[in-house]
Amino acid sequence: MKIAIDAFGGDNAPLEIVKGAITAVNLIDDLQVVLVGKKQPIEDILKEYGYVGDKIEILEADEVITNEESPTTAIRTKKNSTIVVGCNRLKDDEDVVAFISAGSTGAILSGGVFIVGRMAGVMRPALAPTLPNVKGGQTLLIDCGANVDCKPEYLVQFAQMGSLYMQNVCGIKNPKVGLLNIGAEDKKGNSLTHEAFPLLSEAKNINFVGNVEARDLLSGEVDVIVADGFAGNIALKASEGAIKNMLKLLKSEISNAGLFAKLGAGMMKGTFKKLKKNLDYNLYGGTAFLGVNKIVLKTHGTATAETILSCALQVKQIYESGIIDKLKESFAENL
Amino acid sequence: MKIAIDAFGGDNAPLEIVKGAITAVNLIDDLQVVLVGKKQPIEDILKEYGYVGDKIEILEADEVITNEESPTTAIRTKKNSTIVVGCNRLKDDEDVVAFISAGSTGAILSGGVFIVGRMAGVMRPALAPTLPNVKGGQTLLIDCGANVDCKPEYLVQFAQMGSLYMQNVCGIKNPKVGLLNIGAEDKKGNSLTHEAFPLLSEAKNINFVGNVEARDLLSGEVDVIVADGFAGNIALKASEGAIKNMLKLLKSEISNAGLFAKLGAGMMKGTFKKLKKNLDYNLYGGTAFLGVNKIVLKTHGTATAETILSCALQVKQIYESGIIDKLKESFAENL
Numbered sequence: 155m156k157i158a159i160d161a162f163g164g165d166n167a168p169l170e171i172v173k174g175a176i177t178a179v180n181l182i183d184d185l186q187v188v189l190v191g192k193k194q195p196i197e198d199i200l201k202e203y204g205y206v207g208d209k210i211e212i213l214e215a216d217e218v219i220t221n222e223e224s225p226t227t228a229i230r231t232k233k234n235s236t237i238v239v240g241c242n243r244l245k246d247d248e249d250v251v252a253f254i255s256a257g258s259t260g261a262i263l264s265g266g267v268f269i270v271g272r273m274a275g276v277m278r279p280a281l282a283p284t285l286p287n288v289k290g291g292q293t294l295l296i297d298c299g300a301n302v303d304c305k306p307e308y309l310v311q312f313a314q315m316g317s318l319y320m321q322n323v324c325g326i327k328n329p330k331v332g333l334l335n336i337g338a339e340d341k342k343g344n345s346l347t348h349e350a351f352p353l354l355s356e357a358k359n360i361n362f363v364g365n366v367e368a369r370d371l372l373s374g375e376v377d378v379i380v381a382d383g384f385a386g387n388i389a390l391k392a393s394e395g396a397i398k399n400m401l402k403l404l405k406s407e408i409s410n411a412g413l414f415a416k417l418g419a420g421m422m423k424g425t426f427k428k429l430k431k432n433l434d435y436n437l438y439g440g441t442a443f444l445g446v447n448k449i450v451l452k453t454h455g456t457a458t459a460e461t462i463l464s465c466a467l468q469v470k471q472i473y474e475s476g477i478i479d480k481l482k483e484s485f486a487e488n489l
Numbered sequence: 490m491k492i493a494i495d496a497f498g499g500d501n502a503p504l505e506i507v508k509g510a511i512t513a514v515n516l517i518d519d520l521q522v523v524l525v526g527k528k529q530p531i532e533d534i535l536k537e538y539g540y541v542g543d544k545i546e547i548l549e550a551d552e553v554i555t556n557e558e559s560p561t562t563a564i565r566t567k568k569n570s571t572i573v574v575g576c577n578r579l580k581d582d583e584d585v586v587a588f589i590s591a592g593s594t595g596a597i598l599s600g601g602v603f604i605v606g607r608m609a610g611v612m613r614p615a616l617a618p619t620l621p622n623v624k625g626g627q628t629l630l631i632d633c634g635a636n637v638d639c640k641p642e643y644l645v646q647f648a649q650m651g652s653l654y655m656q657n658v659c660g661i662k663n664p665k666v667g668l669l670n671i672g673a674e675d676k677k678g679n680s681l682t683h684e685a686f687p688l689l690s691e692a693k694n695i696n697f698v699g700n701v702e703a704r705d706l707l708s709g710e711v712d713v714i715v716a717d718g719f720a721g722n723i724a725l726k727a728s729e730g731a732i733k734n735m736l737k738l739l740k741s742e743i744s745n746a747g748l749f750a751k752l753g754a755g756m757m758k759g760t761f762k763k764l765k766k767n768l769d770y771n772l773y774g775g776t777a778f779l780g781v782n783k784i785v786l787k788t789h790g791t792a793t794a795e796t797i798l799s800c801a802l803q804v805k806q807i808y809e810s811g812i813i814d815k816l817k818e819s820f821a822e823n824l
Contacts, residue, residue, distance in 0.1 A: 222674070224676075288734045288737055288738050299671055302678060302680075303679045303680050336634055336718075336719055336722040336723065336726075339556075339557070341559075343637060343719070344638045344717075344719040345637075345638050367726050367730070368722070368723045368724070368725075368726035368727035368730060369726040369727065369729050369730025369733065370730060371730055372730060372734045373734055382679075383671075384671055384678070384679040385719065385720060387671040387703070388669065388671065388720050388723050388724050389703070389723050389724070389727040390703075390727075391671075391702050391703035391704045392706055392724040392725075392727035392728045392731070393727045393728070393730070393731035394704050395703060395704025395705060395706055395707060395708065395728070396706070396707060396727070396728035396729075396731035396732050396735075397732075397735055398704065399622075399623045399707040399708055400731075400732055400735060402623055404760075406623075407760045408757075408760055411759065411760045412759075414756050415756055415757050415760045417753070417756060418752070418754065418755065418756025418757035418760075419753065419757055419760070420753065421749050421750055421753025421756070422746075422750050422753035422754055422757065424746070424747075424750060425742045425743055425750045425753075425754070
């Protein structure tokens with residue numbers, strides 16, 4: 155299994171990305187990595203960390219697309235950027251099964267659609283993170299930012315893609331699908347959810363259970379939450395922010411508390427660590443961009459070596475599940 | 490100051506509501522309360538809790554609008570419901586300054602618009618909760634559910650109403666206004682935020698600082714967050730859910746932890762209590778429905794006596810700030 159990785163995407167590139175690639179090829183037997191980026195810095199890091207094997211290849215690309223650039227323009231004009239070069243390699247080399255990047259989300263999505271290509275029958279590919287829920291399982295949120303203005307029919311396809319993913323990659327039988335809405339009652343919502351609700355109720359190949367509220371994002375009540383990319387992104391970031399701010403508040407409460415409580419906090423260190431680990435998105439790898447012809451994985455801009463390892467393990471799971479072919483078959487039927 | 494309170498709204502009505510009213514009139518010197526609902530049960534509770542003063546009046550209303558009913562139909566047909574009777578009293582009695590209810594949000598909004606009446610010049614009244622932020626202050630989120638499909642011009646008025654509120658009720662000078670969006674960069678967003686952004690940049694009487702992400706809902710970076718009611722509701726409920734689920738996870742981690750950590754948790758009890766109090770929306774009273782002619786306050790369906798007391802204190806603050814007249818003046822200028 156060969157994976158292309160953007161060595162210059164994210165805040166900690168290239169060091170953490172290259173370190174992550176080394177760890178991944180050392181840990182995963184059949185893995186080969188193509189590191190995309192400037193040759194010299196990558197070689198220096200490989201040397202510094204004593205990597206001498208033949209499981210890492212370097213693919214020269216001397217430009218980087220920043221978050222400030224217009225993604226579609228950048229994809230058209232920066233032909234030698236890591237994302238364009240990486241996506242082209244993914245498209246052209248049948249041995250390469252996936253491209254992973256912690257770079258500009260917009261550019262990764264544009265590269266996915268315009269270079270790797272949209273699957274036949276899919277109207278809009280969508281970003282689909284799996285979130286750890288409090289029941290100990292995972293909930294897939296689709297879309298969470300690729301399509302900010304959606305038609306109701308897109309949401310039906312998101313539900314179908316998400317269900318296939320949860321069935322095949324996460325082993326959930328007959329996954330429950332909920333529509334992200336502002337109330338659980340059938341009639342709730344805005345014009346988009348009003349129109350999407352009956353379409354979802356009638357759609358084939360999904361187990362639609364009705365509306366879910368944003369407070370159920372992490373509760374594990376459903377396996378797939380369908381949303382337009384704007385609302386999905388708001389829900390995801392509000393949850394992340396609330397957790398982050400709550401931990402901040404807890405920390406400041408502890409530092410303002412008396413000696414007794416501080417001692418208590420010290421005794422609970424292991425519990426806090428475990429909680430933080432449960433909520434650490436870095437350990438959950440990346441977000442799959444579903445509906446393009448091969449595996450494209452977007453990971454956090456703050457990705458560390460650990461994140462890259464998680465992404466490689468996630469790609470392995472996605473690849474071995476055969477989900478890409480299953481999605482292709484399923485949507486080809488609609489044509 | 491006289492306030493009408495829906496004695497039969499919410500899960501804990503009428504007991505907790507009536508208890509809350511007793512506490513409020515005992516604590517707030519110049520307060521008088523009109524309890525709206527079935528006379529006998531209210532009288533029984535007043536008697537049970539030994540209330541004998543003349544600061545509580547009962548206004549008979551023998552119907553209750555449920556969450557399952559269509560709000561606009563219910564407001565038209567259930568003329569003797571607590572919300573219709575309460576809103577009519579608010580409209581007709583110049584001594585009554587506010588109506589508080591923990592009942593059906595939709596019915597309270599409909600009652601506000603169709604009975605109490607929209608302010609001249611205001612296109613759409615909006616729900617505007619003030620959320621405790623980690624800087625120790627408050628952030629106003631407007632709208633969070635009254636208007637699920639918005640035009641860009643509505644968002645400008647939400648920003649203006651929210652700014653006036655934060656200035657006059659919360660004493661924030663030149664409050665910073667942010668537009669809820671999926672990225673901080675100016676060009677981010679869906680078609681609504683794209684159109685609203687330049688309008689907000691040019692609008693008078695507001696200090697617009699650009700886009701804010703949902704993760705900043707509780708960070709205190711801005712004083713007013715403007716959103717369409719769908720996105721605002723999603724952000725609010727995702728935050729609430731994340732915090733609730735995280736506390737649940739923490740609790741289960743503690744119960745699975747060793748004796749040492751359990752002992753530590755015991756020693757931290759005070760700190761946890763303080764944290765929970767910080768995050769407890771019950772202590773923050775209700776959500777103002779801005780843009781109607783008088784003060785209408787919607788509070789949680791789970792409202793307790795403590796919540797009702799908080800709501801009464803909040804109404805006092807809103808009333809004494811003179812915000813209703815200031816809003817009326819400001820929007821009359823637009824006519």
